[in-house]
Amino acid sequence: MPAEAAMDVGAAVAEDTAVALNTRSLTAGQRLALKYFTVAMVLFVAQMLFGLLAGIQFLYPEFLYGVLDFNVNRMVHINAMIVWMLYGFIGSVYWLVEDEAGVELVGAKLANINFWVLTSAVAVVVVVYLVVQVGPGKQSTIWLINEGREYIEAPRWADIGIVVCMGVFFYTIAGTFMKGRWSGISGTLVLDLIALAGLYLAGMFYTTNLSVDQYWWWWVVHLWVEATWEVLVGCIMAWGLMKTLGARREIVTTWLYIEVALMFGAGILGLGHHYFWIGTPEYWLGIGGFFSALEPIPLVAMVVHAVYDAGRHGFQSSNHPALAWLIAHAFGNFLGAGVWGFIHTLPQINLYTHGTQWTASHGHLAFFGAYATIVIALIYIALQRWRGDVWMSADLPDRGWKWKWSLILLNVGMMGMTIALLIAGYEQSFIERAIGGSTWAAFFEGQTQPWFVQGMQWRMIFGVVMTAGLVLLLWDLLTIGRGETRPAKEVHDPAGPSGAIESGALSRAPV
């Protein structure tokens, strides 16, 4: 290639890059958020890959046996999910904190160091999981290798590190709001972060009684997922609706309070549905069943508000992919947590379904619908700014086929997988639990039945569909808005002035 032509290409690439990414326009918190989002997506890929491997092992149990055992695969699959969602939440909070507080991030350098420490710790923990898969269980293994508690297996040193990192995260966020201005969203957020970090402590100590141990362990798992995470997502959703739809601050704040009240009303004692079969007193059957059964009612009631708002205000969106994922969040949360939760929440049926693929079916759809979707929505909001507040509404140059197809494939894949797991779980509940009486022999008998095997095959197929969706999603995240020169569509609530703090209100000088 002639030198002149090469220089032209280089200049074109440079110009394209300048249009593509506008990092200098971002605040310190937003730049940090992008790092969290990047790691979140890497872990999303890891979650998917380890999930696929575990899915194959259900069909071919000898696959990678002795190299990468199923229990390790499953552990990394689930841990990757929890950590990528936490990274997504932390990134989302860093993305909105300066905008919401109206001042620059407090302790930006410390927050950056915190990110690298946390990420290094996560990497070390995963490597140790993979390198030390079997061995004697001693006191030292609790500290260095694996604490042994399902979902929160991180060794004790990492546990302490996570609490310290969460403390630093809390300091930077609370400090920024204290220096700047408070709002309903920020107040709720800060209180929730205290609960989020505090609850983790409940999963860090051992007792010699397994029932007591599990009792406290569920505090972390349930009260994170069905209380503090939900509130955190509510805060992110409230801010996201102001940004994408121009919804008014007074309204989203009011509804945030109502949502928190409703969620805590049924969600905290709904914890009891995990206490059915771990040796706790019998009254938990009644408490857990009763309050769990009430949990979908707030979700159903919120449908009315969504219809009311959509019909009354005729919102226009400044970011179609983000809005589409926010809508997917609403539906996913309703179906995954509401419908799939309620169908087996009473002890009368949970006796048979608890811990089967039925539970896995509920877990997959609920986590994806309630949490993965909203993190992806926030990443699209962040990308729009990173590209320089460019157009992301209708009429994208490629008609937005990548984001649309990734949305379709990921959601269809998840629904297909959920239904396949439900069929397998139904069969398992029937053969293994109700007929077989939960014996060891019945456990294997259940897993050789045609419906179980076919369910697992279909789960694998839909897992591949989801993987295709993830590939498209990543491709879209890397390319959407590149070369776009139109400014973002301005949105406002047609019924009144936007209560949102304007995007450009904060100084964007690099910190």
Next chain:
Amino acid sequence: MLDPVELQRIAIAALSAGAIVLFGAFYAVCLALGRLKTLAFLLRISYLAYAALVVATVLFAWAMNLAGWWLVLVVVLLVGYFVAPRAIWRLSVATHESSEPKPPTGAGGNE
């Protein structure tokens, strides 16, 4: 005392539970849309959806062997699903009315 669901009723128990939530949502959507657009037929459909919810709840109670104080749950579910969407509607109207800018008043306000 807990009486587990019988073997042949596991599917009915799960399907009726799902139907309760789905009919609850359908009732809420029809109620909200019917009031928003002032369409009487949607309001009638919302009552049909609620009637289906009642049937699903009765089926659910039968399949799950709900007896004794567990029947309180059935009553709370029926009342909750009926009242909650209406309460949220009232709340929606109230919050939007109180936060929307009032039309200009006084001399020249309508000129």
